[in-house]
Amino acid sequence: MYSSTNHTEDDALISTDNYSDYPDYDPGNTSGPVVPTPESPALCTDVGCVLLATVNVIITVLGITGNGLVIWIAGFKIKKTVNTVWYLSLAVSDFLFCAFLPLSVAYIVKNTWVFGRFMCKFTYFFWFLNWFSSIFLLVIISVDRCVVVMFPVWAQNKRSIRRALVIVLLAWIVSALLSLPAAIFRDVDNIYYDSLVCYYNYTHDDEDIAVRVCRFIFGFVIPLLIIMFCYFLIIRKLKSNHMARSNKPFRVMTVLIVAFFISWLPYHFFHILEISLKDPNVISIGQRFGSTLASTNSFMNPFLYAFMVKDFKRKCYALLPKIESTF
Template identity: 55%
Template sequence: MDSTEPDHDYSATLEEFTNYSKENTVSVNLHAGNCREAGCVITVIFNVIIFLLGIIGNGAVIWITGFKMKKSVNTTWYLSLALSDFIFCATLPFLMSSIVTASWIFGLFMCKFNSFVMTLNMYSSIFILVIISVDRCITVKFPVWAQNQRTAKKASLVVVMAWFMSALLSIPSAKFREINTNQTSTVICYSNYEDHHRTVVFMRFTFGFLIPFLTISTCYSILICKLRANQMSKSTKPYKIMTLLITTFFICWLPFHIISIIELNKSKNAPHDAIFHAAQQLSATLATANSFINPFLYAFMAKDLKKKCYSFLSKIESAIDEETRSAFQRTSITNSVDNRLSTAV
């Protein structure tokens, strides 16, 4: 075995749009300095769109929730979600460069850092969505406690803890990232998990999808049952927004996890066929797209779509502000209902 060649693990990670292996370095990969294949061109175009819309959209949410609106629990959640997506979108130019040139020119540190940020975005996004779901459930299920205990300061502490856990779970993405120069003098940035590939994929699927999915599903089941029983929600927009956010996340990330699991059963010596390579690119691009969709979900929830483009910033603020008012309204109504029940008893 040639020690100068990377022991590629066929890991379907976001940063691996261009895959290299010891056995087949050119059959389905993009040639260095050449991006003429349709798949490569489409991938680059999509990433340029995601980068521009992600920076603008998430930047707008950060500005509004961070500087224009009064700090609250809800604005803290959405500010954190927008920050995660904004940081991820800011690293896309490095990825686009590697796709176009099929080479990594930014050194080992950026190779590790880029992979770390991408994985950090996946974990932090889903953790924040889980936190929001649990928060909604607690607000409706235990309104008195929520009214006394839900503060922006505590919400900020929870967000810090979520980011800390996300960073810990993202360490393997940086630790096992390496650069190497292949036989054609092309520098590549790749994941060398050695014997830890299954562990990393299992960890990503478990903490980045399975547990969050079960937690969110449980919270929403409790939430829907409680709301239907008390009929205390006058506005459904906050729930529509959250439902769309969560549904979009799982639609974007499920193919990525499926491809990662499928790869575990692929032999390292098996040809890296073009169809599977296309599936990798598609699932990775779809996962990347999640980072620019969220802010547009806030803006396009209103009824008159024709006016959306002319009032994008105000719609984002209005959607988040309405959710904040609705949360307080639900708590007040629930307190009133509970007080009447207590008096009757």
């Protein structure tokens, strides 16, 4: 039976869910970047802790580098089109997420939240804002590709940079609304020994369940179904009209769907599972693994999307000698 009390953590670094029932338990509700186990105030020394910190550092470096390159190319080096608006917006979202990951690394290493209550609320709100916006932009890119293939004439007449910017703005607004629970319910408390934790301080169990289910539906199920449906229509159109000269487009679309599914399923699975499962070790390990895997999506997106586009690849190859000479 699920007991939450009013200290439930559903995402981001650490969860104090059920801490009254398990005084030595850190559910590790890592709904954003991952967090340490606050069983003691000691610094990060064990293998698992070091591995988590190392993976987050790698994600940060690769994410900032890859997305920064996309921002540079899409923002300054190639002609502005609807596609560049999508890729630039996606890169900005992932770049900002990765830029805040060092806070997660500090949390893991120090095993205590040292940034205060405001930063606890703001950081997690910001993480989820960029996470949701990244997911919604992947959906927008998929729908746009489907429209271009299915209705090429209409797309040529109606697609415009201005409309693309409006759609991106709406995606960010919806993302902000879905991220509000992090700003409203996040709190800082001295629960485990001398370690401060940044956790969800829900008033009722129903609030916790509602947030988890809402994120699962709007952050995974609906986006995945839309992406799969769009690529199904594209593949059927290409095959029926013999428009694809090779199997590469089909392989690419398969990779995109599989990457999204693998990145996000473990995260949502373990956060939904926590509602009914009362095994703290399974939940803690699963949520940390799921959150880390979900974070990798932020540095994979540039390679899965932007760098597959010919204009991006040509410009990137042209810039590599300049980058090399600079270093």
